[in-house]
Amino acid sequence: MKKVISxxxxxxxxxxxxxxxIPQEIPRDIAIAFKVGNAEELSRFFNNNIELVILDKExxxxxAQAEQIIDNFFTDHFPKTFQIIxxxxxxxxxxxxxxxxxxxxxxxxYLLLKTKNDKPFIHQLRIEKENE
Numbered sequence: 129m130k131k132v133i134s135x136x137x138x139x140x141x142x143x144x145x146x147x148x149x150i151p152q153e154i155p156r157d158i159a160i161a162f163k164v165g166n167a168e169e170l171s172r173f174f175n176n177n178i179e180l181v182i183l184d185k186e187x188x189x190x191x192a193q194a195e196q197i198i199d200n201f202f203t204d205h206f207p208k209t210f211q212i213i214x215x216x217x218x219x220x221x222x223x224x225x226x227x228x229x230x231x232x233x234x235x236x237x238y239l240l241l242k243t244k245n246d247k248p249f250i251h252q253l254r255i256e257k258e259n260e
Contacts, residue, residue: 154215154224154239155248162210162228162237167199175242175249182255194253201255205230210237217241222248227258234258 161170174191182201189197208229215224226237240252 154212154222154241158224158239158250159210159212159226162226163207165202165207167195167202170198170250171195173241173248173250175244175251178250179252181253183257198253205232205235219243228255 228235238254241248
């Protein structure tokens with residue numbers, strides 16, 4: 129009897145594994161773009177319009193404008209290291225918090241991505257000075 133119950137439980141669990149939503153990871157290329165300071169590569173993931181908050185500047189920019197602003201940021205703050213500290217979300221929306229260490233300071237990076245046509249796009253990007 130115990131064997132039958134065990135088989136039923138295992139079968140039930142295996143059949144229902146597909147119904148659980150596994151959070152999507154942030155694309156690796158985004159982290160690599162931050163690590164090497166490549167605004168062009170990062171902008172491949174920008175939505176057509178993106179909300180940028182960089183230090184004291186905050187606005188909604190076109191993809192091209194945002195790429196230029198990020199490029200200027202990387203010029204002023206060339207990265208040493210970047211790591212994703214925390215990430216989560218579901219099928220349609222993901223977020224990540226990262227730590228960007230540059231030659232001119234350490235920054236906290238916040239990303240909000242939404243999936244469109246099975247591809248993640250950055251809708252919001254925040255880069256704030258980290259209080260060390």
